[in-house]
Amino acid sequence: MGDEKGMEGVEVTKMKRILVVLFFLSLSVSISAVEKESVMINFEGDKTGDIPIGFKGFHSGIGPDGKWEVIVDETAQGPSKVLAQIADEDLEYHFPILIYDGLSLSDGVIKVSFRSISGRRDRAAGIIFRFQDPDNYYVLRANALEDNLDLYKYKEGKRKKIAWKDVKVSSREWHTIKVECRGSNIQGYYDDKLLIDVKDDTYKTGKVGLWTKADSVIHFDNLLIEPLD
Numbered sequence: 001m002g003d004e005k006g007m008e009g010v011e012v013t014k015m016k017r018i019l020v021v022l023f024f025l026s027l028s029v030s031i032s033a034v035e036k037e038s039v040m041i042n043f044e045g046d047k048t049g050d051i052p053i054g055f056k057g058f059h060s061g062i063g064p065d066g067k068w069e070v071i072v073d074e075t076a077q078g079p080s081k082v083l084a085q086i087a088d089e090d091l092e093y094h095f096p097i098l099i100y101d102g103l104s105l106s107d108g109v110i111k112v113s114f115r116s117i118s119g120r121r122d123r124a125a126g127i128i129f130r131f132q133d134p135d136n137y138y139v140l141r142a143n144a145l146e147d148n149l150d151l152y153k154y155k156e157g158k159r160k161k162i163a164w165k166d167v168k169v170s171s172r173e174w175h176t177i178k179v180e181c182r183g184s185n186i187q188g189y190y191d192d193k194l195l196i197d198v199k200d201d202t203y204k205t206g207k208v209g210l211w212t213k214a215d216s217v218i219h220f221d222n223l224l225i226e227p228l229d
C-alpha cells in the first residue's frame with residue numbers, strides 16, 4: 001500500500017511538472033507570437049469621428065489629452081481614412097499622445113506617414129517608442145515650423161534632446177518618419193533618409209505610439225510596427 005501511495009505521489013508530481021512545462025511553453029509561444037508579428041495600421045477599418053480601435057490617449061506636460069479621431073483626407077495615398085490630432089491647445093509644455101495598446105516592442109522598426117496641417121507654436125509629428133508611461137519614453141519627431149528632426153528622451157516628465165538634424169519639413173504635404181532600434185542603438189529617418197544614429201540605454205522595451213506638441217494639428221497614416229529578431 002505504502003509503495004502504491006508513493007507511486008501515485010510520483011505520478012502526480014510528474015503530471016504537475018508536465019503541466020508547468022506546458023504552461024510556460026504556451027506562455028513563451030504567445031509572447032513570441034505578439035513580439036514577432038508586424039502590424040500595419042491604415043485606419044480604413046476604423047469609424048470616422050472615433051479614436052481608432054486598440055489605441056489609448058494620454059498627454060505629457062500640462063493641459064488635457066489631445067483630441068484624436070479618424071477622418072477622411074482625400075490627399076492620403078490609396079484609401080483615404082487617416083488619424084488626426086485636431087486639438088490646438090495654445091500651451092507650450094503640452095504633448096498629446098496616442099498609444100497603441102496591442103504590443104510591447106524591444107528591437108524593431110516603426111514608421112508612419114504624416115502631414116502637418118496647422119499650428120502657430122509648433123507643427124510637430126512624432127513616433128513614441130519604448131513607452132513606459134506619459135513621463136518616461138523616447139520620441140522621434142519632425143517639426144515643420146523648425147525644419148528639423150529631433151530625438152528626445154522623457155524621464156520623470158523632463159524632456160532631454162539626445163540628437164537632432166536640420167531638414168526641410170514642408171507643411172500640408174505627406175512625409176515619413178521612421179525609428180529603427182536595436183538594443184541601445186537608435187536610428188532616425190526622415191523620408192527614408194538616415195539622419196540620426198545614436199546610442200542610449202535608458203529604456204529597453206515598451207509600447208509604441210504617436211505624439212504631437214502644443215497646437216500642432218497633424219494627420220497620420222500607415223503606421224508600421226515591425227519587430228526585429
Ligand SMILES: [Ca+2]
Nearest residue numbers: 042079081221
Ligand atoms: Ca489610410
